[in-house]
Amino acid sequence: MSRTDLQIDDHGRLRHFLCTRGLNRQILNEILDTAESFAGVTEQTVKKVPLLRGKTIVNLFFEASTRTRTTFELAAKRLSADVLNINITQSSTVKGETLLDTLRNLEAMHVDMFVVRHADSGAAHFIAANVAPHVSVINAGDGWHSHPTQAMLDMFTIRRAKGADFGALRVAIVGDIMHSRVARSQVHALNLLNTGEVRIVAPKTLLPAHAASLGAQVHCNLADGIRDADVIIMLRLQRERMQGALLPSEHEYFELFGLTEEKLAIAHPDVTVMHPGPINRGVEMDSEVADGPRSVILEQVTHGIAVRMAIMSMAMYSKDSESG
Amino acid sequence: MPAKITQKITISNGRLVDPANGIDRIDSIHIDAGQIAALGSKPEGFVADTTIDATAQVVCPGLVDICARLREPGLEQKATIASESLAAASAGITTLCCPPDTHPVIDTPAVTEFIRLRAAAAGHARIVTLGALTQALAGEHLSEMAALRNAGCVGVSNALQPMRNPLVFRRALEYASTFDLTVFIYPNDHWLANNGCAHEGQVATRLGLHGIPEAAETAAVAHNLALIEQTGVRAHFCRLTSGRATRMLARAQYDGIPVSADVATPYLFLSEIDICDFDSQCHLIPPLRTIEDRQQLREALQQGVLSAMCSDHQPHEADAKLGPFPATEPGISGLDTLLPLGLRLVEEHGIELTDLIHRLTAGPASILGLPYGTLSVGASADVCIFDPQASWQLDSSTLQSRGLNTPFLGWEMQGRVTHTLLAGNPVYTLKAT
Amino acid sequence: MSGLEDVVTIIAGIADQLRAGLATAGIDKPAMVGIHTGGVWIAEQLHRQLAIEEPLGSLDISFYRDDFTRVGMNPVVQPSQLPFSIDDRHIILVDDVLHTGRTIRAALNELFDYGRPASIMLVTLIDRSGRELPIQANITGRHIDLKPGEHIKLTGPDPLALVVQTSP
Numbered sequence: 001m002s003r004t005d006l007q008i009d010d011h012g013r014l015r016h017f018l019c020t021r022g023l024n025r026q027i028l029n030e031i032l033d034t035a036e037s038f039a040g041v042t043e044q045t046v047k048k049v050p051l052l053r054g055k056t057i058v059n060l061f062f063e064a065s066t067r068t069r070t071t072f073e074l075a076a077k078r079l080s081a082d083v084l085n086i087n088i089t090q091s092s093t094v095k096g097e098t099l100l101d102t103l104r105n106l107e108a109m110h111v112d113m114f115v116v117r118h119a120d121s122g123a124a125h126f127i128a129a130n131v132a133p134h135v136s137v138i139n140a141g142d143g144w145h146s147h148p149t150q151a152m153l154d155m156f157t158i159r160r161a162k163g164a165d166f167g168a169l170r171v172a173i174v175g176d177i178m179h180s181r182v183a184r185s186q187v188h189a190l191n192l193l194n195t196g197e198v199r200i201v202a203p204k205t206l207l208p209a210h211a212a213s214l215g216a217q218v219h220c221n222l223a224d225g226i227r228d229a230d231v232i233i234m235l236r237l238q239r240e241r242m243q244g245a246l247l248p249s250e251h252e253y254f255e256l257f258g259l260t261e262e263k264l265a266i267a268h269p270d271v272t273v274m275h276p277g278p279i280n281r282g283v284e285m286d287s288e289v290a291d292g293p294r295s296v297i298l299e300q301v302t303h304g305i306a307v308r309m310a311i312m313s314m315a316m317y318s319k320d321s322e323s324g
Numbered sequence: 325m326p327a328k329i330t331q332k333i334t335i336s337n338g339r340l341v342d343p344a345n346g347i348d349r350i351d352s353i354h355i356d357a358g359q360i361a362a363l364g365s366k367p368e369g370f371v372a373d374t375t376i377d378a379t380a381q382v383v384c385p386g387l388v389d390i391c392a393r394l395r396e397p398g399l400e401q402k403a404t405i406a407s408e409s410l411a412a413a414s415a416g417i418t419t420l421c422c423p424p425d426t427h428p429v430i431d432t433p434a435v436t437e438f439i440r441l442r443a444a445a446a447g448h449a450r451i452v453t454l455g456a457l458t459q460a461l462a463g464e465h466l467s468e469m470a471a472l473r474n475a476g477c478v479g480v481s482n483a484l485q486p487m488r489n490p491l492v493f494r495r496a497l498e499y500a501s502t503f504d505l506t507v508f509i510y511p512n513d514h515w516l517a518n519n520g521c522a523h524e525g526q527v528a529t530r531l532g533l534h535g536i537p538e539a540a541e542t543a544a545v546a547h548n549l550a551l552i553e554q555t556g557v558r559a560h561f562c563r564l565t566s567g568r569a570t571r572m573l574a575r576a577q578y579d580g581i582p583v584s585a586d587v588a589t590p591y592l593f594l595s596e597i598d599i600c601d602f603d604s605q606c607h608l609i610p611p612l613r614t615i616e617d618r619q620q621l622r623e624a625l626q627q628g629v630l631s632a633m634c635s636d637h638q639p640h641e642a643d644a645k646l647g648p649f650p651a652t653e654p655g656i657s658g659l660d661t662l663l664p665l666g667l668r669l670v671e672e673h674g675i676e677l678t679d680l681i682h683r684l685t686a687g688p689a690s691i692l693g694l695p696y697g698t699l700s701v702g703a704s705a706d707v708c709i710f711d712p713q714a715s716w717q718l719d720s721s722t723l724q725s726r727g728l729n730t731p732f733l734g735w736e737m738q739g740r741v742t743h744t745l746l747a748g749n750p751v752y753t754l755k756a757t
Numbered sequence: 758m759s760g761l762e763d764v765v766t767i768i769a770g771i772a773d774q775l776r777a778g779l780a781t782a783g784i785d786k787p788a789m790v791g792i793h794t795g796g797v798w799i800a801e802q803l804h805r806q807l808a809i810e811e812p813l814g815s816l817d818i819s820f821y822r823d824d825f826t827r828v829g830m831n832p833v834v835q836p837s838q839l840p841f842s843i844d845d846r847h848i849i850l851v852d853d854v855l856h857t858g859r860t861i862r863a864a865l866n867e868l869f870d871y872g873r874p875a876s877i878m879l880v881t882l883i884d885r886s887g888r889e890l891p892i893q894a895n896i897t898g899r900h901i902d903l904k905p906g907e908h909i910k911l912t913g914p915d916p917l918a919l920v921v922q923t924s925p
Contacts, residue, residue, distance in 0.1 A: 021530075040836025041820070046870050049820035099647055120648035121532040122602035130646075143650070144532030181532055208529040209537070 006128050014314045016128040016137045019146035020189045028155070028192055034310035035156050035303070042078065042306055051313050052081035055112040059085045060102075060127075061140070062118040067277065068140050068150075071301070072115045075308035084111070099123070100130060107132050113316055114138070121145035121181075136315040138308075144181050150276055151185035153307040155193060157300050158231055161272045166190065170197040170268070172226045173216070174257055175235025175284065178208045182276050183235055191215045201225030201257070205246040222257050229267045233274045234259060234284040250283045259285035264294070272296055331373040332356050333748065334366060338378025338709060342385060343682035344689075344698035353383060355705040358748035362701060374750075376743055378709050384681045386418025386706030386744060388688040388697045390586050391562065392637035392659060394420070394451070397438060398427025403639040403726040405442040409449040411659045411724035413752040416708035416741040417635075419689070419696050420449055423508075424456040425483040431456035431467040433475035440476060448751050450706075452692065454508055457482040457496050464488045466496055470503050478692045479506040479560070484609065486514035494551050501557040506693065510562045511544035511569065512610060521650045523565075523611040527596040533650065536611050538566045545569045549576050552583055560691050561585035563636055565610045567620025574629045584691050585629070587621050588636035589665045590656050590731075592673075594618070598731065604645045604652040605731040625683060626675050632688040633680075635662040639727020657727030660718065664737035667712065671738065705748040714740035764917040767882060767898040768799060772806040774896045775849070775880060779807075784847040784876075790814040792864050793835055795853030795911040799882050802917075803851060814839040821863035843872030853911040855881040858892035883909055883919065 007022055009015040014027060041049055057076040059069050069085060076083045088102065097105075106114070113136045116124050121143030128137040141147040162169055171190055177183045177200050190198045198216040200207070201224075211218045219225035226232050241247050264271060273285070273294045281287050289295060333355040340351045340363065347363075354361045354370055361367050389412065395403040412420055422439060424430035430439070436453050443451035455472030457480045459465045469480055480500050487493040500507045517540040522528040524535025545561065549572065552559045564570055564585050573585050590608060595615045598606040606612060624630045638655025645652050666684060669675045689697030696706055718735050720728055744752035779787060788811040791800030797815045804813045819834045850864060861879060868874060884897040901909060908922050 034834075037819075037834035037836065040834070044836065048870065050866070050870075051820050098643060099651075100643075118648060120650045122650070123648035125602050126646075126648045142532075142648070144534075146532070184530070184532060209524045209535060210526045210529050213526040213529060 006125065014311070016124075017148055017311050017315050018124045018128055018137065018139045020148050020151055020185050020192060021146075023192070025192050025194070028152070028189065031152055031307070031310050031314065032156050032159060034314060035152070035307040038078075038309040039303065039306040041309075042302070048078050048080055050080045052076070052079035052316055055081045055316060056110065057081045057083050057113045057115060057312065058106055058111045059083065059140075060088070060106070060114050060116045061086065062088050062116075062123070063141070064089060065117055065141075068117065071304045072138075072140060072308055075305045075312060078305065079309055079313060081312075099126070103127060103131065107135060111135065113312065115140050115312075117141045119143055138311060138315060141181055144179050144184070146185050147181040148185050148189075149304070149308055149311055150182050151189040152311065153300060153304045154186055154233065154274060154276070155189050156303050156307050157274060157296055158272070160299075160303070161296060162230060166193040166195040169195050169230045170199070170228055171195055171231040171233065172199040172201055172229040173233045173235065174201040174222065174225060174259075176206045176237055176241060177202045177211065177235070178206050179238070179241075180235050184214060186233060187214050187216050199225050199229070203247070203256070206241070222263065223266055226263070226267045226271075229271055231272045231274065232259065232264075232267060233276075234279075236276065236278065237280060237283050250280070254283050258283060259289045261288050261292070264289065274300060277301065331748070332361075332370060333705075333745070333750075334372035334375045335378050335383055335707065335709065336375055338381050338383035340383050340699065341678055341681045342699040343678050344385070344686035345700055347699070348678050353699060353707070355707075355745070355748045358705055360699055360701050360703050360705050363699065376709065380713070381709050381711050381742060382677075383699075383707060383709050385685040385697045385699050386708045386746065387416050387663065387684045388419045388421075388692070388694070389417045389637070389659070389662060390421050390632050390634040390688040390691060391423055391588070392417075392420040392635055393425075393639070393655075394422050394439075395639060396426070396442060397435065402641050402644070405439065405451065406446040406448075407726045408637070408639065408659065409443060409446050409451065411726070413448040413744045413746070414724045414741060414754075415659045416663050416710060416744050416752075417659060418449055418706035418708070418744060418746045418751075419692075419694065420451050421478065421688075421692055422451055422453050423483050424454050424481055425461060425485070429456045429461050430454070430472070430477070431459050431461070433471050436472065436475040436477055447749075449746060450696075452476070452478045452694065454479045454481045456480065457500070457507065458487070458492070461485040464492060466499050469500055469505055473503050473505055477505075478694065479508050481508035481510070481562070484510050484512065486512075490547070490551070494555060497551055497555040497557040497559070501555055504558075506558045506560055506691070508560050508562055509548055510610075511541050511548055511564070513540045513544045513547070516540040516543060521607060521609075521611070521654070522599055523596045523613045525596050525614055527600055531600070531602065531649075533599075538568060538613065541566050541610065542568050542572065545572050549581065549583065553581050556582075558582045559584075563588050563591070563610055563634075564621065564624075564630065565591055565613050565617060567617045567624075570620055570624035570629055574624070574627075577629065584631050586632035586634050586688070586691070587625055587630045588634055589658055589662055590636070592618065592622055592625065592633070592669060593665060594731065599649070602649040603731065604647070604649050605656070605729060607645075607649055607652050607654045608656065609654040622669065622673055622675070625669075626679060628679070631683065632691055633662075633666060633683040634688065635659050637725070637727075638729075639725050640729040642728070645729050655729065657723070657725045657730045659725050660723050661730065661732050661737070663708075663710065663741065664718075664739050665732070667739035668737075705745055707743070707745040708741060709743040710739055710741045712739050714738070714742075716740055764882070764911070764919060765802075768802045768917075769806070771880060771882070771896055771898050772803055775803065775807060778878065778896060782847075782876075782878075786810065787847045787849050787878075788814065788841050789849045789851060790816055790839065790864075790868070792850070792852045792860060793817045795882075795913070796851045798911065798913045798917060799853055799880075800851035801914075803849075803880070812840045814841065816864050816867055818860060818863040818867055821867045823859060823863070837867065839871055843868060843874050845873070845875045848874045848877045849880055850877055851880045853881070854883045854885060854909055855879075855892070855894050855897070856885050856887050858888050858890035861892050862890055882911065885909055
């Protein structure tokens with residue numbers, strides 16, 4: 001079963017949201033437009049709408065994450081849904097319930113939607129392929145593969161900052177591309193929206209094999225990568241990368257790839273700086289940039305709620321629709 | 325073998341294909357006392373108890389499968405010696421070689437003996453074993469290879485487990501060589517492979533799957549070839565997956581190094597593209613590589629650089645494949661498709677039938693050092709008769725193995741085994757429908 | 758379509774009734790809320806003609822509809838704007854066409870999410886047959902009976918006009 005079949009129902013509506021690949025530009029724009037409506041809601045005094053009242057959404061997190069889980073929880077509650085948080089941390093020595101059994105048990109409690117985060121690439125796809133027909137699955141991040149809601153909130157943020165003409169934009173994504181599901185989803189979404197130039201920037205050890213086949217220009221030099229860029233997205237560098245002989249030190253990484261006001265001079269004067277968070281100050285960027293006027297990092301967090309509200313409502317309702 | 329009254333059997337009028345003896349002609353075979361008695365006219369005083377009419381069918385030596393996991397002892401929830409040897413018989417396979425990674429490992433004569441007895445009790449196919457190169461396959465201490473050889477192991481191997489270091493590996497090769505044992509090597513640099521689950525290429529990059537670079541195989545092949553040459557051991561590379569490795573092998577063979585290699589059927593039909601929907605049925609170790617590699621493997625098989633094609637049979641219970649791709653167990657259930665997919669190579673990819681049959685009979689038998697895989701007079705009457713025109717579909721009712729884990733389910737197959745004889749005993753007959 | 762004067766005339770008539778109704782009820786500082794999109798057009802006229810001090814509020818009831826599951830998400834939703842507190846206020850709720858009553862039901866739910874009004878008076882330009890809920894307008898411009906398959910629609914904002922359409 002191809003991912004395209006899984007994500008879209010017979011009427012072309014969103015059913016599961018697993019990855020940006022397999023969707024078309026129209027659906028992406030629909031998500032962004034719907035998110036605009038919800039952004040309006042979240043800015044009001046009454047932040048709730050009754051859209052998903054009576055629906056039960058389960059945050060099924062196999063990887064610990066407070067940030068993402070909290071935003072999904074908030075988004076679900078603003079839609080008046082009931083939310084269940086389930087954290088399953090897997091220990092390699094303890095083989096517990098199979099994933100499928102966990103799923104079936106939860107389905108027996110009549111839930112309507114799973115928001116899933118898992119360490120294995122393809123996990124959300126597997127769950128979507130095995131879930132009951134009335135249940136929708138939203139991918140909150142699977143292994144190195146995809147983090148589509150993050151990509152969408154980043155697209156939303158770019159659209160708000162730079163306008164809807166992505167064709168005029170040069171966007172650079174800097175950091176640990178190899179291990180990043182965020183980067184893969186962003187590159188794909190940017191291409192789907194016809195972005196003028198999509199660039200990925202990293203040392204060779206942090207680039208996947210055949211990096212260019214992801215659909216971006218590849219740079220191993222920060223200056224080349226961010227020259228005249230309109231948007232720069234910095235990715236988080238995890239501590240473990242120093243252990244795996246991928247990098248010598250955070251210090252050298254910051255020297256070569258970290259953002260400072262000085263290095264930003266080479267980008268477009270109106271460059272917007274983004275980061276999916278949480279930031280490592282002094283590694284990906286210094287505080288001057290993180291807190292400076294070009295940074296929209298906190299807005300990304302706000303937008304994350306509206307975008308997730310949009311995606312959850314769109315996916316929830318496609319299955320109830322009558323034909324036509 | 326259970327004591328049976330062996331019949332006199334004549335197989336008449338079939339296309340006899342016996343690459344070991346250069347035979348490809350329409351003729352008859354006569355079997356007596358479990359051996360090939362004569363080709364062509366029957367011997368003096370021979371009266372057949374049974375005649376099998378093989379008109380329009382191919383009669384070849386019973387297939388020899390260089391690697392099939394039977395899951396017993398230790399993993400009986402997946403399959404058993406009884407179930408898989410029966411499946412083998414229905415697929416025309418009369419000799420199977422089982423690798424040492426059972427539970428417990430084949431590092432004592434007791435385990436070899438257990439398997440031998442189980443196989444004999446079932447009586448459907450002949451099962452030979454590879455003994456462990458190191459104790460518990462832990463890659464550290466030599467196993468009692470002489471004892472294993474005396475118990476009947478036809479070679480030794482460390483299967484998919486890494487060796488502690490090159491020095492231990494060199495010593496293991498030398499020790500094996502002392503007893504004239506062939507070492508079966510899975511060329512894999514454990515550290516370069518880095519727990520990957522897919523070929524490190526475009527598809528794995530896109531899907532975010534941990535990649536196993538081609539260098540994990542080629543670096544190991546280079547390293548192993550140096551030690552094979554140094555020690556003079558007779559070695560065999562198991563399941564090559566990359567074109568580059570086959571070229572390295574061809575050069576080594578040209579230089580006279582005693583090294584052979586095989587390829588497993590799936591790698592001749594599938595590639596990294598087939599995992600693009602996270603299809604766990606295509607989760608294999610070693611991984612499926614590029615389309616170019618697939619083409620080069622076909623060429624190397626045709627040229628004989630790869631002198632055997634095996635099933636690499638790995639039956640699994642359903643749960644083993646039900647999960648996110650990296651969490652599933654690798655392996656395809658391959659006995660049922662060994663011959664039919666081989667015939668597809670003949671039909672669609674330019675391999676001669678005689679060459680194919682060689683890679684399924686004399687080739688593997690020679691690697692294993694066994695007197696099977698031929699229809700020579702006096703040889704054990706292991707015979708496979710198949711109808712090359714028969715069309716059938718591989719599905720859960722036609723699949724004989726207990727493992728249903730194969731991405732070839734639903735494929736139309738051409739070529740079906742009608743009779744299998746093991747040492748002159750009919751162990752399989754296709755039921756007429 | 759016969760017997761329907763232009764919309765401006767109907768609105769003037771409503772404005773008169775409204776002035777009288779507010780006086781009778783003793784309400785001197787009402788707040789007005791129009792329902793997108795047609796109700797807002799009507800409310801803008803009434804708001805001006807009655808010279809209401811409080812700025813005009815608007816409601817988009819998309820998120821409160823009960824037929825949401827069938828029609829799906831409408832991506833273009835204007836956020837509701839209520840530039841005043843609802844609590845203890847007398848609200849004049851304005852819509853263009855009162856038909857099944859479901860839009861008003863949704864609007865009432867949404868208003869109550871914002872606070873607890875002292876009262877709500879419903880003003881509608883057209884009241885047509887086909888009610889499915891026990892909802893009535895306090896003030897109506899015109900009552901219309903339509904044949905099955907006919908729909909009446911307000912077009913605008915300039916000029917405002919009523920159009921009857923027949924669905925095939």
